Amino acid sequence: AQKVTQAQTEISVVEKEDVTLDCVYETRDTTYYLFWYKQPPSGELVFLIRRNSFDEQNEISGRYSWNFQKSTSSFNFTITASQVVDSAVYFCALTSGGSQGNLIFGKGTKLSVKP
Amino acid sequence: DAGVTQSPTHLIKTRGQHVTLRCSPISGHKSVSWYQQVLGQGPQFIFQYYEKEERGRGNFPDRFSARQFPNYSSELNVNALLLGDSALYLCASSLVQTTDTQYFGPGTRLTVL
Numbered sequence: 001a002q003k004v005t006q007a008q009t010e011i012s013v014v015e016k017e018d019v020t021l022d023c024v025y026e027t028r029d030t031t032y033y034l035f036w037y038k039q040p041p042s043g044e045l046v047f048l049i050r051r052n053s054f055d056e057q058n059e060i061s062g063r064y065s066w067n068f069q070k071s072t073s074s075f076n077f078t079i080t081a082s083q084v085v086d087s088a089v090y091f092c093a094l095t096s097g098g099s100q101g102n103l104i105f106g107k108g109t110k111l112s113v114k115p
Numbered sequence: 116d117a118g119v120t121q122s123p124t125h126l127i128k129t130r131g132q133h134v135t136l137r138c139s140p141i142s143g144h145k146s147v148s149w150y151q152q153v154l155g156q157g158p159q160f161i162f163q164y165y166e167k168e169e170r171g172r173g174n175f176p177d178r179f180s181a182r183q184f185p186n187y188s189s190e191l192n193v194n195a196l197l198l199g200d201s202a203l204y205l206c207a208s209s210l211v212q213t214t215d216t217q218y219f220g221p222g223t224r225l226t227v228l
Contacts, residue, residue: 105157
């Protein structure tokens with residue numbers, strides 16, 4: 001069975017702090033894809049990143065970085081120098097060819113960045 | 116380019132009624148997926164359609180149905196509404212493959228009284 005676990009329900013930081021959101025996944029497929037989405041209070045899910053299981057290179061995009069480690073089945077997301085606009089619920093998700101288009105989401109981590 | 120659009124934005128229904136939600140994908144995208152998100156949870160997969168054919172179905176009762184039209188837009192229908200159907204219904208579009216990135220619309224918030 002496929003599963004995504006985001007153990008941190010809520011995180012609160014002060015602006016300019018660095019914060020890491022954890023994601024642990026389970027799948028028996030050798031080819032799979034991992035995603036992070038941001039959901040601001042408006043409700044729309046905003047795509048942030050997609051990684052495939054054969055590419056373990058870490059990625060950096062501005063203040064955002066992602067650490068993918070197959071050995072620990074983790075795909076963690078770090079925001080450097082957090083800003084108030086980063087406040088949102090962040091979801092990690094998993095899909096594979098066998099899942100027929102089904103994105104398996106974690107329960108999300110609510111990040112509050114205070115000024 | 117326009118993103119995924121959904122209508123209506125909000126909807127209030129009573130138990131036992133029927134509802135139709137609509138979704139238009141990003142131009143060039145041929146696949147549409149539907150998700151239900153209840154408060155405090157991650158989205159749950161309902162359906163995926165590609166080229167008007169159902170390609171995947173989540174663990175939802177037969178009261179839920181969907182279809183995709185030749186222009187790739189889609190409708191989600193829910194019959195005999197229950198209080199537990201109150202949720203945010205999200206539509207996502209993707210290019211072709213089941214593992215292509217899914218881009219989400221703003222959602223329809225359904226309240227069942």
